[in-house]
Amino acid sequence: MRKLLLALLCCAVFPAISWSQVKIKYTGDPLPSKAMGKIESMMGHMWDYYSSMGLKEAMEVELKVFKSKKEGYRYMRSLYPDDPNYIEQPHDKTMGGGLAAVYIPKKKLAVLLGIEHGTDEALTIIYHELSHHYTRMLFKGATYPPIWLNEGLAEHFECLKLKRSGVVSEFPHANKGKVKTLIMLGDLNLEKFLNFTQKEFMEMQRNEGQTCYSLAHVTVTVLLENLSVEQRNTLISQLQKRPVNSKVSDIVASIYPGGLPALEKEILEFVSR
Template sequence: MRTLSLLFSFLFFCSLLDAQTVQIEYAGDPLPEKDRRNIEQFISYEVNFYTQFGLPDTLTLQLHVFEDKKEAMEYLESVNISLPFKAAGIYSPKLQKAIILGREKGRERSLAIIYHELSHHFVRQILGRFPPSWLNEGLSEYFEHCKITKKGLRHTFTEYEQGRIRTMYMLGEIDLPTFMNSGYGKFMKRQATDEQYSYILAHALVTFWIETVPRDILKKLIASLQNKDDLSTVSERIDCVYPGGFRQFEKDFEAAYK
């Protein structure tokens, strides 16, 4: 594998925030200046979102981009990281680094993967090492499906995903308490064996919490998850913070997508 030639940092201040400083460390194959500008602008929106949940005032992001997937796989092997399934990118909590495994599918797709993987870094900052899998991946999917417009971020929940959720309900496949309380292993097993079930459902859940549920209720849920002395399940926490409890949450979520 050839020597990685680029490593530099860029400091910027998010205009929407007070005293919020983010340092991006780029490594790997050089990114075009236009892509770096897009990444830095997009991250300002992500930081603005995550700051409301207690994001540190100063933090560093590490982004390692490979043009060629073969070289990326050789790098992962050299740092003892294995992929749980076929992926275009991965976030390593051990290295605290987002790694993009090739850009063969084009610029726009690789930028979306970058936004996805960097979101994992922010979630780790606010929720620690073991955030709920549906929330961790759902937030990353949410930002992966966002684009910058003149009016700000525009999020899309695709027609395919909407249809997949409706089909899940029609077939009786959705069991929200089990899904939302399950660990990473079960989450990824379902993702690998059932037509992207886990990522799509997680994306739908996070979209509902961000775009339908009042923000103060989402803040209460995040605050509950930040309390490491509380051993309640996710569904029990939602039962405490959601108006009408978890049963009402299930009804409202189903009504939003059926």
């Protein structure tokens, strides 16, 4: 009975965090135990964050690690034989190709290719991919999350560092610079950007020197800084409920105080800091 009382008391004191909801299954090459500890701490932090936006259950995510990028490519080709993204490129053969990662929503699987290139760098990429898992779970059964939101949140978590004092956000200066240049050149069309499909996002990413991820990161950061929790959650629920062909920019404009002109102004202010 005392045990039962104690258990009930614990449930009452810690209602928000349930470790059963942040399960991770490790497969492939082993990760150092210190790295696993950091991943699980970050997953707990992500759970707190996403559950405050309405996520009810996160479901188990599998993290498959390949020490060698070449082995990783081989695995990805076994899943997607016709996808040109997983055909080894010449620079991969000569330089090892660095780290790469991908999240496969259907399988709830994050694959990390080439951990031999460094554990710290791998951790940031793992945080990025795990954020995709949480975002997809948040939009489960709803319309797909807009690409800028999905990548912006992933970039946000990628840039978090676990310190003794807690979680610290380190916004890369270079990302601000890229967005500032885009605005100064008059090349930012925020309305168009908010309505981008994945294909359009990737095209801009290729054509504009990797600016898209930075712009997504800055946009999400400014929204997080300037919207109240209630406004942020309204935004998420309206995006979840939106009809497939509706304009995401209209939803953002209706919730952000001052609409898109104010958002654009505050984006410029943020990158100028």
